[in-house]
Amino acid sequence: MQVKQTTFKRRTMLYIPGNNPAMLQQGSVYGADGVLLDLEDAVALNQKDAARILVSHMLQYISYEGCEVTVRVNHIDTPFGLEDLKQIVPLQPDAIRLPKVETLEEIERIITVIERIEDEHQLPHDQMKVHVMIETALGVQNVYDIAKFSPRIDAISIGGQDLAADMQLVKANDGIGIDYARKQIVMAAKACKIDVFDTVFVDVENEDGLREEAEYIKKLGFTGKAIINPRQIEIVNEVFTPTELEIRKAAKIVKAFERNKAEGIGVFAVDGKMVDAPVVQRALRVLEMADIDVESL
Amino acid sequence: MELKQKAQAGSFESSDILVMVEPVEKGAGRLIELKSIVMQQFGEDLLKQIHANLDKFAIADVRLIINDKGALPPTVSARLETALKRAAQLQTGTLN
Numbered sequence: 001m002q003v004k005q006t007t008f009k010r011r012t013m014l015y016i017p018g019n020n021p022a023m024l025q026q027g028s029v030y031g032a033d034g035v036l037l038d039l040e041d042a043v044a045l046n047q048k049d050a051a052r053i054l055v056s057h058m059l060q061y062i063s064y065e066g067c068e069v070t071v072r073v074n075h076i077d078t079p080f081g082l083e084d085l086k087q088i089v090p091l092q093p094d095a096i097r098l099p100k101v102e103t104l105e106e107i108e109r110i111i112t113v114i115e116r117i118e119d120e121h122q123l124p125h126d127q128m129k130v131h132v133m134i135e136t137a138l139g140v141q142n143v144y145d146i147a148k149f150s151p152r153i154d155a156i157s158i159g160g161q162d163l164a165a166d167m168q169l170v171k172a173n174d175g176i177g178i179d180y181a182r183k184q185i186v187m188a189a190k191a192c193k194i195d196v197f198d199t200v201f202v203d204v205e206n207e208d209g210l211r212e213e214a215e216y217i218k219k220l221g222f223t224g225k226a227i228i229n230p231r232q233i234e235i236v237n238e239v240f241t242p243t244e245l246e247i248r249k250a251a252k253i254v255k256a257f258e259r260n261k262a263e264g265i266g267v268f269a270v271d272g273k274m275v276d277a278p279v280v281q282r283a284l285r286v287l288e289m290a291d292i293d294v295e296s297l
Numbered sequence: 298m299e300l301k302q303k304a305q306a307g308s309f310e311s312s313d314i315l316v317m318v319e320p321v322e323k324g325a326g327r328l329i330e331l332k333s334i335v336m337q338q339f340g341e342d343l344l345k346q347i348h349a350n351l352d353k354f355a356i357a358d359v360r361l362i363i364n365d366k367g368a369l370p371p372t373v374s375a376r377l378e379t380a381l382k383r384a385a386q387l388q389t390g391t392l393n
Contacts, residue, residue, distance in 0.1 A: 020310075021310075021312045021313045021368060021369070021372040021375075022310065022311055022312035022313070025312060025369055025371075025372075045391070045392040046391060046392050047391070048390055048391040048392070049379055049382065049383070049388040049389070049390060049391035050306050050307075050375070050376070050379045050391075052390065053375045053378050053379045053382075054371075054372065054375040054376070054379075056375070057371035057372070057374050057375040057378075058371050058372075058375075060371065061369065061370065061371035062371070079390060079391075079392065080390045080391065081390075082390070083389050083390025084390065
């Protein structure tokens with residue numbers, strides 16, 4: 001199955017509580033690359049029906065121009081999850097985010113339900129993407145099998161709060177307790193060649209801490225980060241956007257690559273450093289993140 | 298849709314709308330009390346939308362008390378649908 005490729009950057013995904021009309025209608029104006037309309041943790045248990053109906057109507061009315069729209073549903077084994085899927089899947093947001101997935105059997109079961117709903121509505125299986133959240137120790141152990149289960153899973157993410165609870169950690173801002181899980185999840189995503197999102201940073205007042213964490217997870221290989229407050233967007237976008245120096249260097253590498261390729265040379269040097277295919281690949285990614293067309297160089 | 302109990306949905310928050318639904322006897326018609334902070338500009342549109350939603354759920358007899366705080370059309374429809382389904386005891390996938 002060939003699944004539609006995403007055309008969005010994925011540096012920042014802003015969580016929006018599913019039962020808050022004011023926030024839902026303004027979600028795309030803050031500059032996040034994506035919005036995560038949340039039916040799960042951000043909604044009180046006695047308002048699940050209200051949030052589901054509100055998000056359904058909003059999806060049909062608000063365009064969220066320029067933002068990837070993802071809906072986080074409740075887990076299928078809760079009293080809310082199946083109803084969420086029945087309401088949201090027919091509306092085909094860009095992606096659906098599945099929380100607390102732990103095993104291969106579980107992801108298989110959920111995707112089967114999603115595709116049954118799509119069949120009932122004569123919808124294709126290759127448009128709406130699936131994002132899987134890993135939020136338990138068991139999920140971390142099984143993450144590669146889960147991530148590779150279906151080509152429509154084009155991103156996985158770590159849910160730090162629930163994972164810390166599952167591991168009985170008193171989570172500190174340094175993230176040491178979930179560090180192994182972060183790396184394991186990144187490695188699984190890279191092995192499957194899909195995107196990987198980091199967990200939220202809950203201390204909204206601590207902007208230096210957010211920047212430090214964003215810089216760290218970028219180094220680990222994360223594609224971007226979930227955000228809980230619009231004021232966090234600029235910092236994370238900035239961290240994940242290449243600097244002028246990085247862009248100049250990347251452009252130099254790509255130009256040198258094109259020149260050498262024409263002469264049949266595979267490995268060469270730029271500014272005294274060896275450049276081979278993986279270096280070129282990273283340079284191309286930098287230019288892509290900076291919205292620079294290689295043809296224009 | 299048969300309304301069986303009083304119910305409400307929404308809130309007094311800005312951009313939201315509070316909808317209260319009460320079943321009435323057959324033949325009573327649609328008894329609608331509507332307040333809105335944008336009554337002058339959008340009162341007529343709001344009322345039209347409310348009737349369209351009641352038509353959709355085939356509700357001829359109902360008392361509605363509605364207080365609008367500047368909700369967009371999708372919010373109006375969503376809150377009305379939620380309140381009506383709660384009144385009809387049709388809400389699924391939630392906890393009371």
